[in-house]
Amino acid sequence: MTVTIERLRPEFLWNKPHFTNLITSKGGKTVYLSGLVAGTIDGELVGPGDLGAQMAYVYDTIRQSLELVGATPADIVRQRVFIVGLTPAQRPIIMKAMMDFYGDNQSATSTCVGVDALLLEGALVEIDVTAVIGA
Numbered sequence: 443m444t445v446t447i448e449r450l451r452p453e454f455l456w457n458k459p460h461f462t463n464l465i466t467s468k469g470g471k472t473v474y475l476s477g478l479v480a481g482t483i484d485g486e487l488v489g490p491g492d493l494g495a496q497m498a499y500v501y502d503t504i505r506q507s508l509e510l511v512g513a514t515p516a517d518i519v520r521q522r523v524f525i526v527g528l529t530p531a532q533r534p535i536i537m538k539a540m541m542d543f544y545g546d547n548q549s550a551t552s553t554c555v556g557v558d559a560l561l562l563e564g565a566l567v568e569i570d571v572t573a574v575i576g577a
Contacts, residue, residue, distance in 0.1 A: 443577040445470035447519060449549070460540035461552035465519045467574040473511055477524070477570040478503050479562045487564045493525070493532060497539035500569050505543070508573060516548040517573040524568045528556030 450464040451457040480488040480496035489495030501515075508514060525532065540549065550571065560568050 443469050445576050460537040461549045465551050467519055470574045471577045473573040475507055475571045477568040479560055479565040479568045481562045490564050493566045494535045496567050501543040513573045513575045515544050517575050518550040518571045519574055520572040521550045521552050522570050523554040524557045526566045
């Protein structure tokens with residue numbers, strides 16, 4: 443089955459380079475990946491106190507997980523990012539992590555929410571994604 447993913451950046455919205463405001467998809471199979479934090483298979487925290495390192499680890503884990511079903515970051519249509527103690531000063535760190543993962547033109551829609559805590563002690567970020575792939 444052919445999958446078509448269209449990424450739109452309407453002129454009337456504040457378009458940022460690290461995510462896409464509006465995406466449509468047609469055909470294919472939807473893949474849902476639950477929220478991931480920067481923890482090893484043994485539950486050990488990666489990058490304590492370092493949001494950038496934790497985001498890079500989570501995105502690498504997302505990439506590995508998607509590969510299991512034949513998906514890539516370009517297939518992601520939605521992400522939700524939860525950050526402990528989110529502040530506007532963290533925007534450059536968040537933006538860099540997203541740009542490193544998605545590249546220039548294949549970003550997902552995105553919601554970024556500040557939270558008080560996550561279930562792994564010391565985790566600063568949790569990210570879940572939805573992708574659309576060929577069936």
